[in-house]
Amino acid sequence: MLRGGYSGPVRTHERVLAYLEEGIAAGRWGLGERLPGERALAEDLGVSRPSVREAIRVLDALGIVRPGVGSGPNAGAVVIDRPAAGLGAAVRLHVATGTLPVRDVVATRVLLESWAVAQAAERATDLAPGAAAHLEEARRLLGRMEDDDVPAAEFLELDQAFHLEFVRMAGNVLVEAVMTGLRGAIGGYVAVGIERLPSWPRTAARLRAEHRAVLDAVGAGDAAAASAAVKAHIEGFSREAGV
Amino acid sequence: MLRGGYSGPVRTHERVLAYLEEGIAAGRWGLGERLPGERALAEDLGVSRPSVREAIRVLDALGIVRPGVGSGPNAGAVVIDRPAAGLGAAVRLHVATGTLPVRDVVATRVLLESWAVAQAAERATDLAPGAAAHLEEARRLLGRMEDDDVPAAEFLELDQAFHLEFVRMAGNVLVEAVMTGLRGAIGGYVAVGIERLPSWPRTAARLRAEHRAVLDAVGAGDAAAASAAVKAHIEGFSREAGV
DNA sequence: TCGCGGTGTGTGGTCGGACCATGTGCAGGG
């Protein structure tokens, strides 16, 4: 299943991968449960342990399982769900190869996030369950960013959490995962961009004001204004930081 | 870099992964070039070959390298770029775990694709380079779908290619990769949905008409109409197929 | 009886070595 279209001699670890994927899809191993041990899997499938390990390594990289040593409930390959891990790694590496321009990443982020805040604004109007809590958390994060003494690195973390709050509020798990992955993938570029700014305090002040505008628009249920605000916010910063 | 935030004892294959990622990002191994052999890497980094293999296996799963046996230009781990491979696998597996609802996948597809056709419409108006070729290819695919004898499976492939043409026309590599991955991830669900339709020929006729509407809107440079058409097209089908 | 520490056991992590299949490039023979 992992090889797109091409059908040839299937490598052993791919057979293991297919077996594990089938079992996960069938609910044989649900979230939080443990896969059989590597040795047991190898024997069951009639393959060697290294082949099993390679398959599990792939699931690990994709954020599907979390290997744990020792014994007890935290040991063994536990099925988890960290969609952002795999997506983020994939995006970051493809940026590294040079075929995925940072410009496209930023444009995609604008697209996803402007949609998300619009959804969030509608949810705020509808008083959807959880919406108020997300808004409150966003306010709290904004408050912490108001402190002039907060270092740039921490500001960026708060900024990321702030943005993520609206994406969560939109209620689309996939969009949230992709957003998280994108942010992680371009985190390095952002950090570099910060250092090139003419004046960080001045930029920080502007970012705070823009955050406030987004928060107010979402809180007021004005989807169009929220989308426009977040679009201007992201594009403005990326232009200024020269990414 | 692949472990989100947590910093503990770094596993050996992650060191290899970091080394390879750094090298790729630095252009030490560009697209189409070969990584050092597994044995050489193991010796250079002072690790065992299985550890190197696990790292390469991850890059393989993410669509960054393509391992090739034998000798010559096609042998060894060649740096390629298949963004859709990793993204598609990640999405499909997270759908399998059950935390990523198909509904969210469909909604994301609507979001990305309606944006893409809007971009495509603008490009058609601007006579951007390549736009005409994409439009021509879309027309050709639509023509092949007109044949009533074409089986459902092939129709789906043509449909996928048709949609992808506009996404390519939009000119965002990341959106194109995510779209391809999404389509691959839900391909199975779509195929199942087809079989549940009351009447495939009737549905096919409607899909053809909707495709025509999208194509015309893009060709006319009407971004809003194109977006609305593709949104109705995707949501209508997914509702009818009951995914 | 209760608390505590040592030990047993199962887990992933790593390593070294071995053999196989495959595809290329080269050298030798025709």
Next chain:
DNA sequence: CCCTGCACATGGTCCGACCACACACCGCGA
């Protein structure tokens, strides 16, 4: 000059071993 066949490099697979770790159990002492 062409073609055949061998040598070699490469990834694919497997085996066996040992380590570090973390929990679970058991026996000892208070």
